[in-house]
Amino acid sequence: xxxxxxPDIHITVSEGASLELRCxxxxxxxxxxxWYVQSPGQGLQLLLKYFSGDTLVQGxxxxxxxxxxxxxxxxxxxxxxxxxxxxxxxxxxxxxxTGNQFYFGTGTSLTVIP
Amino acid sequence: KAGVTQTPRYLxxxxxxxxxxxxxxxxxxxxxxWYQQTPGQGLQFLFEYFSETxxxxxxxxxxxxxxxxSNSRSEMNVSTLELxxxxxxxxxxxxxxxxEKLFFGSGTQLSVL
Numbered sequence: 331x332x333x334x335x336x337p338d339i340h341i342t343v344s345e346g347a348s349l350e351l352r353c354x355x356x357x358x359x360x361x362x363x364x365w366y367v368q369s370p371g372q373g374l375q376l377l378l379k380y381f382s383g384d385t386l387v388q389g390x391x392x393x394x395x396x397x398x399x400x401x402x403x404x405x406x407x408x409x410x411x412x413x414x415x416x417x418x419x420x421x422x423x424x425x426x427x428t429g430n431q432f433y434f435g436t437g438t439s440l441t442v443i444p
Numbered sequence: 445k446a447g448v449t450q451t452p453r454y455l456x457x458x459x460x461x462x463x464x465x466x467x468x469x470x471x472x473x474x475x476x477x478w479y480q481q482t483p484g485q486g487l488q489f490l491f492e493y494f495s496e497t498x499x500x501x502x503x504x505x506x507x508x509x510x511x512x513x514s515n516s517r518s519e520m521n522v523s524t525l526e527l528x529x530x531x532x533x534x535x536x537x538x539x540x541x542x543x544e545k546l547f548f549g550s551g552t553q554l555s556v557l
Contacts, residue, residue, distance in 0.1 A: 362543035366546075373536075374536075428542075429492050429500050430500070430546060434488075435486070436486040
């Protein structure tokens with residue numbers, strides 16, 4: 331069965347510092363991989379998506395993620411965090427033959443210190 | 445273009461009752477998915493509808509059901525509510541292919557007393 335692990339429940343960074351959020355997945359073939367962000371009281375917004383091609387994916391709001399097949403990882407990065415980036419971040423995985431059924435990690439809560 | 449609209453925003457029910465939640469997808473989107481979000485379990489897939497047919501189903505009991513209408517609007521129903529059904533129910537739409545970007549609504553917060 332597919333699974334997604336986000337080992338960091340909560341991360342605190344200073345504004346302007348770099349950020350890396352970790353995501354590991356369990357799946358036999360190359361999955362669809364996503365990062366979503368959720369602000370309090372809101373739904374989720376897609377940051378970026380990977381399925382094939384260049385393993386470094388650029389997303390919105392200055393985020394990027396790197397797919398590493400050997401490590402089954404899809405870590406999210408941002409070189410300089412802004413206070414408005416404080417939110418909950420979710421990694422998700424899907425299969426090529428299951429439509430839009432996705433498995434989400436438990437999320438990483440990001441706090442940004444001014 | 446209007447986003448995904450979910451109604452109502454908040455609901456309070458008592459155990460044993462049933463509830464119907466509504467979702468209007470983005471215009472032109474043919475796929476609607478439902479997720480349950482709780483602090484303990486995170487986001488869990490309920491089901492996906494595409495062109496009025498259930499395309500995928502998660503591991504939830506039969507008390508959870510859904511349907512999709514010809515205009516792609518979707519409803520989900522939970523019968524015989526239990527305390528553990530208290531959650532944020534999120535609806536997401538996409539154009540209908542596989543592995544697509546999901547556009548989420550703000551959710552319906554259901555509280556079961």
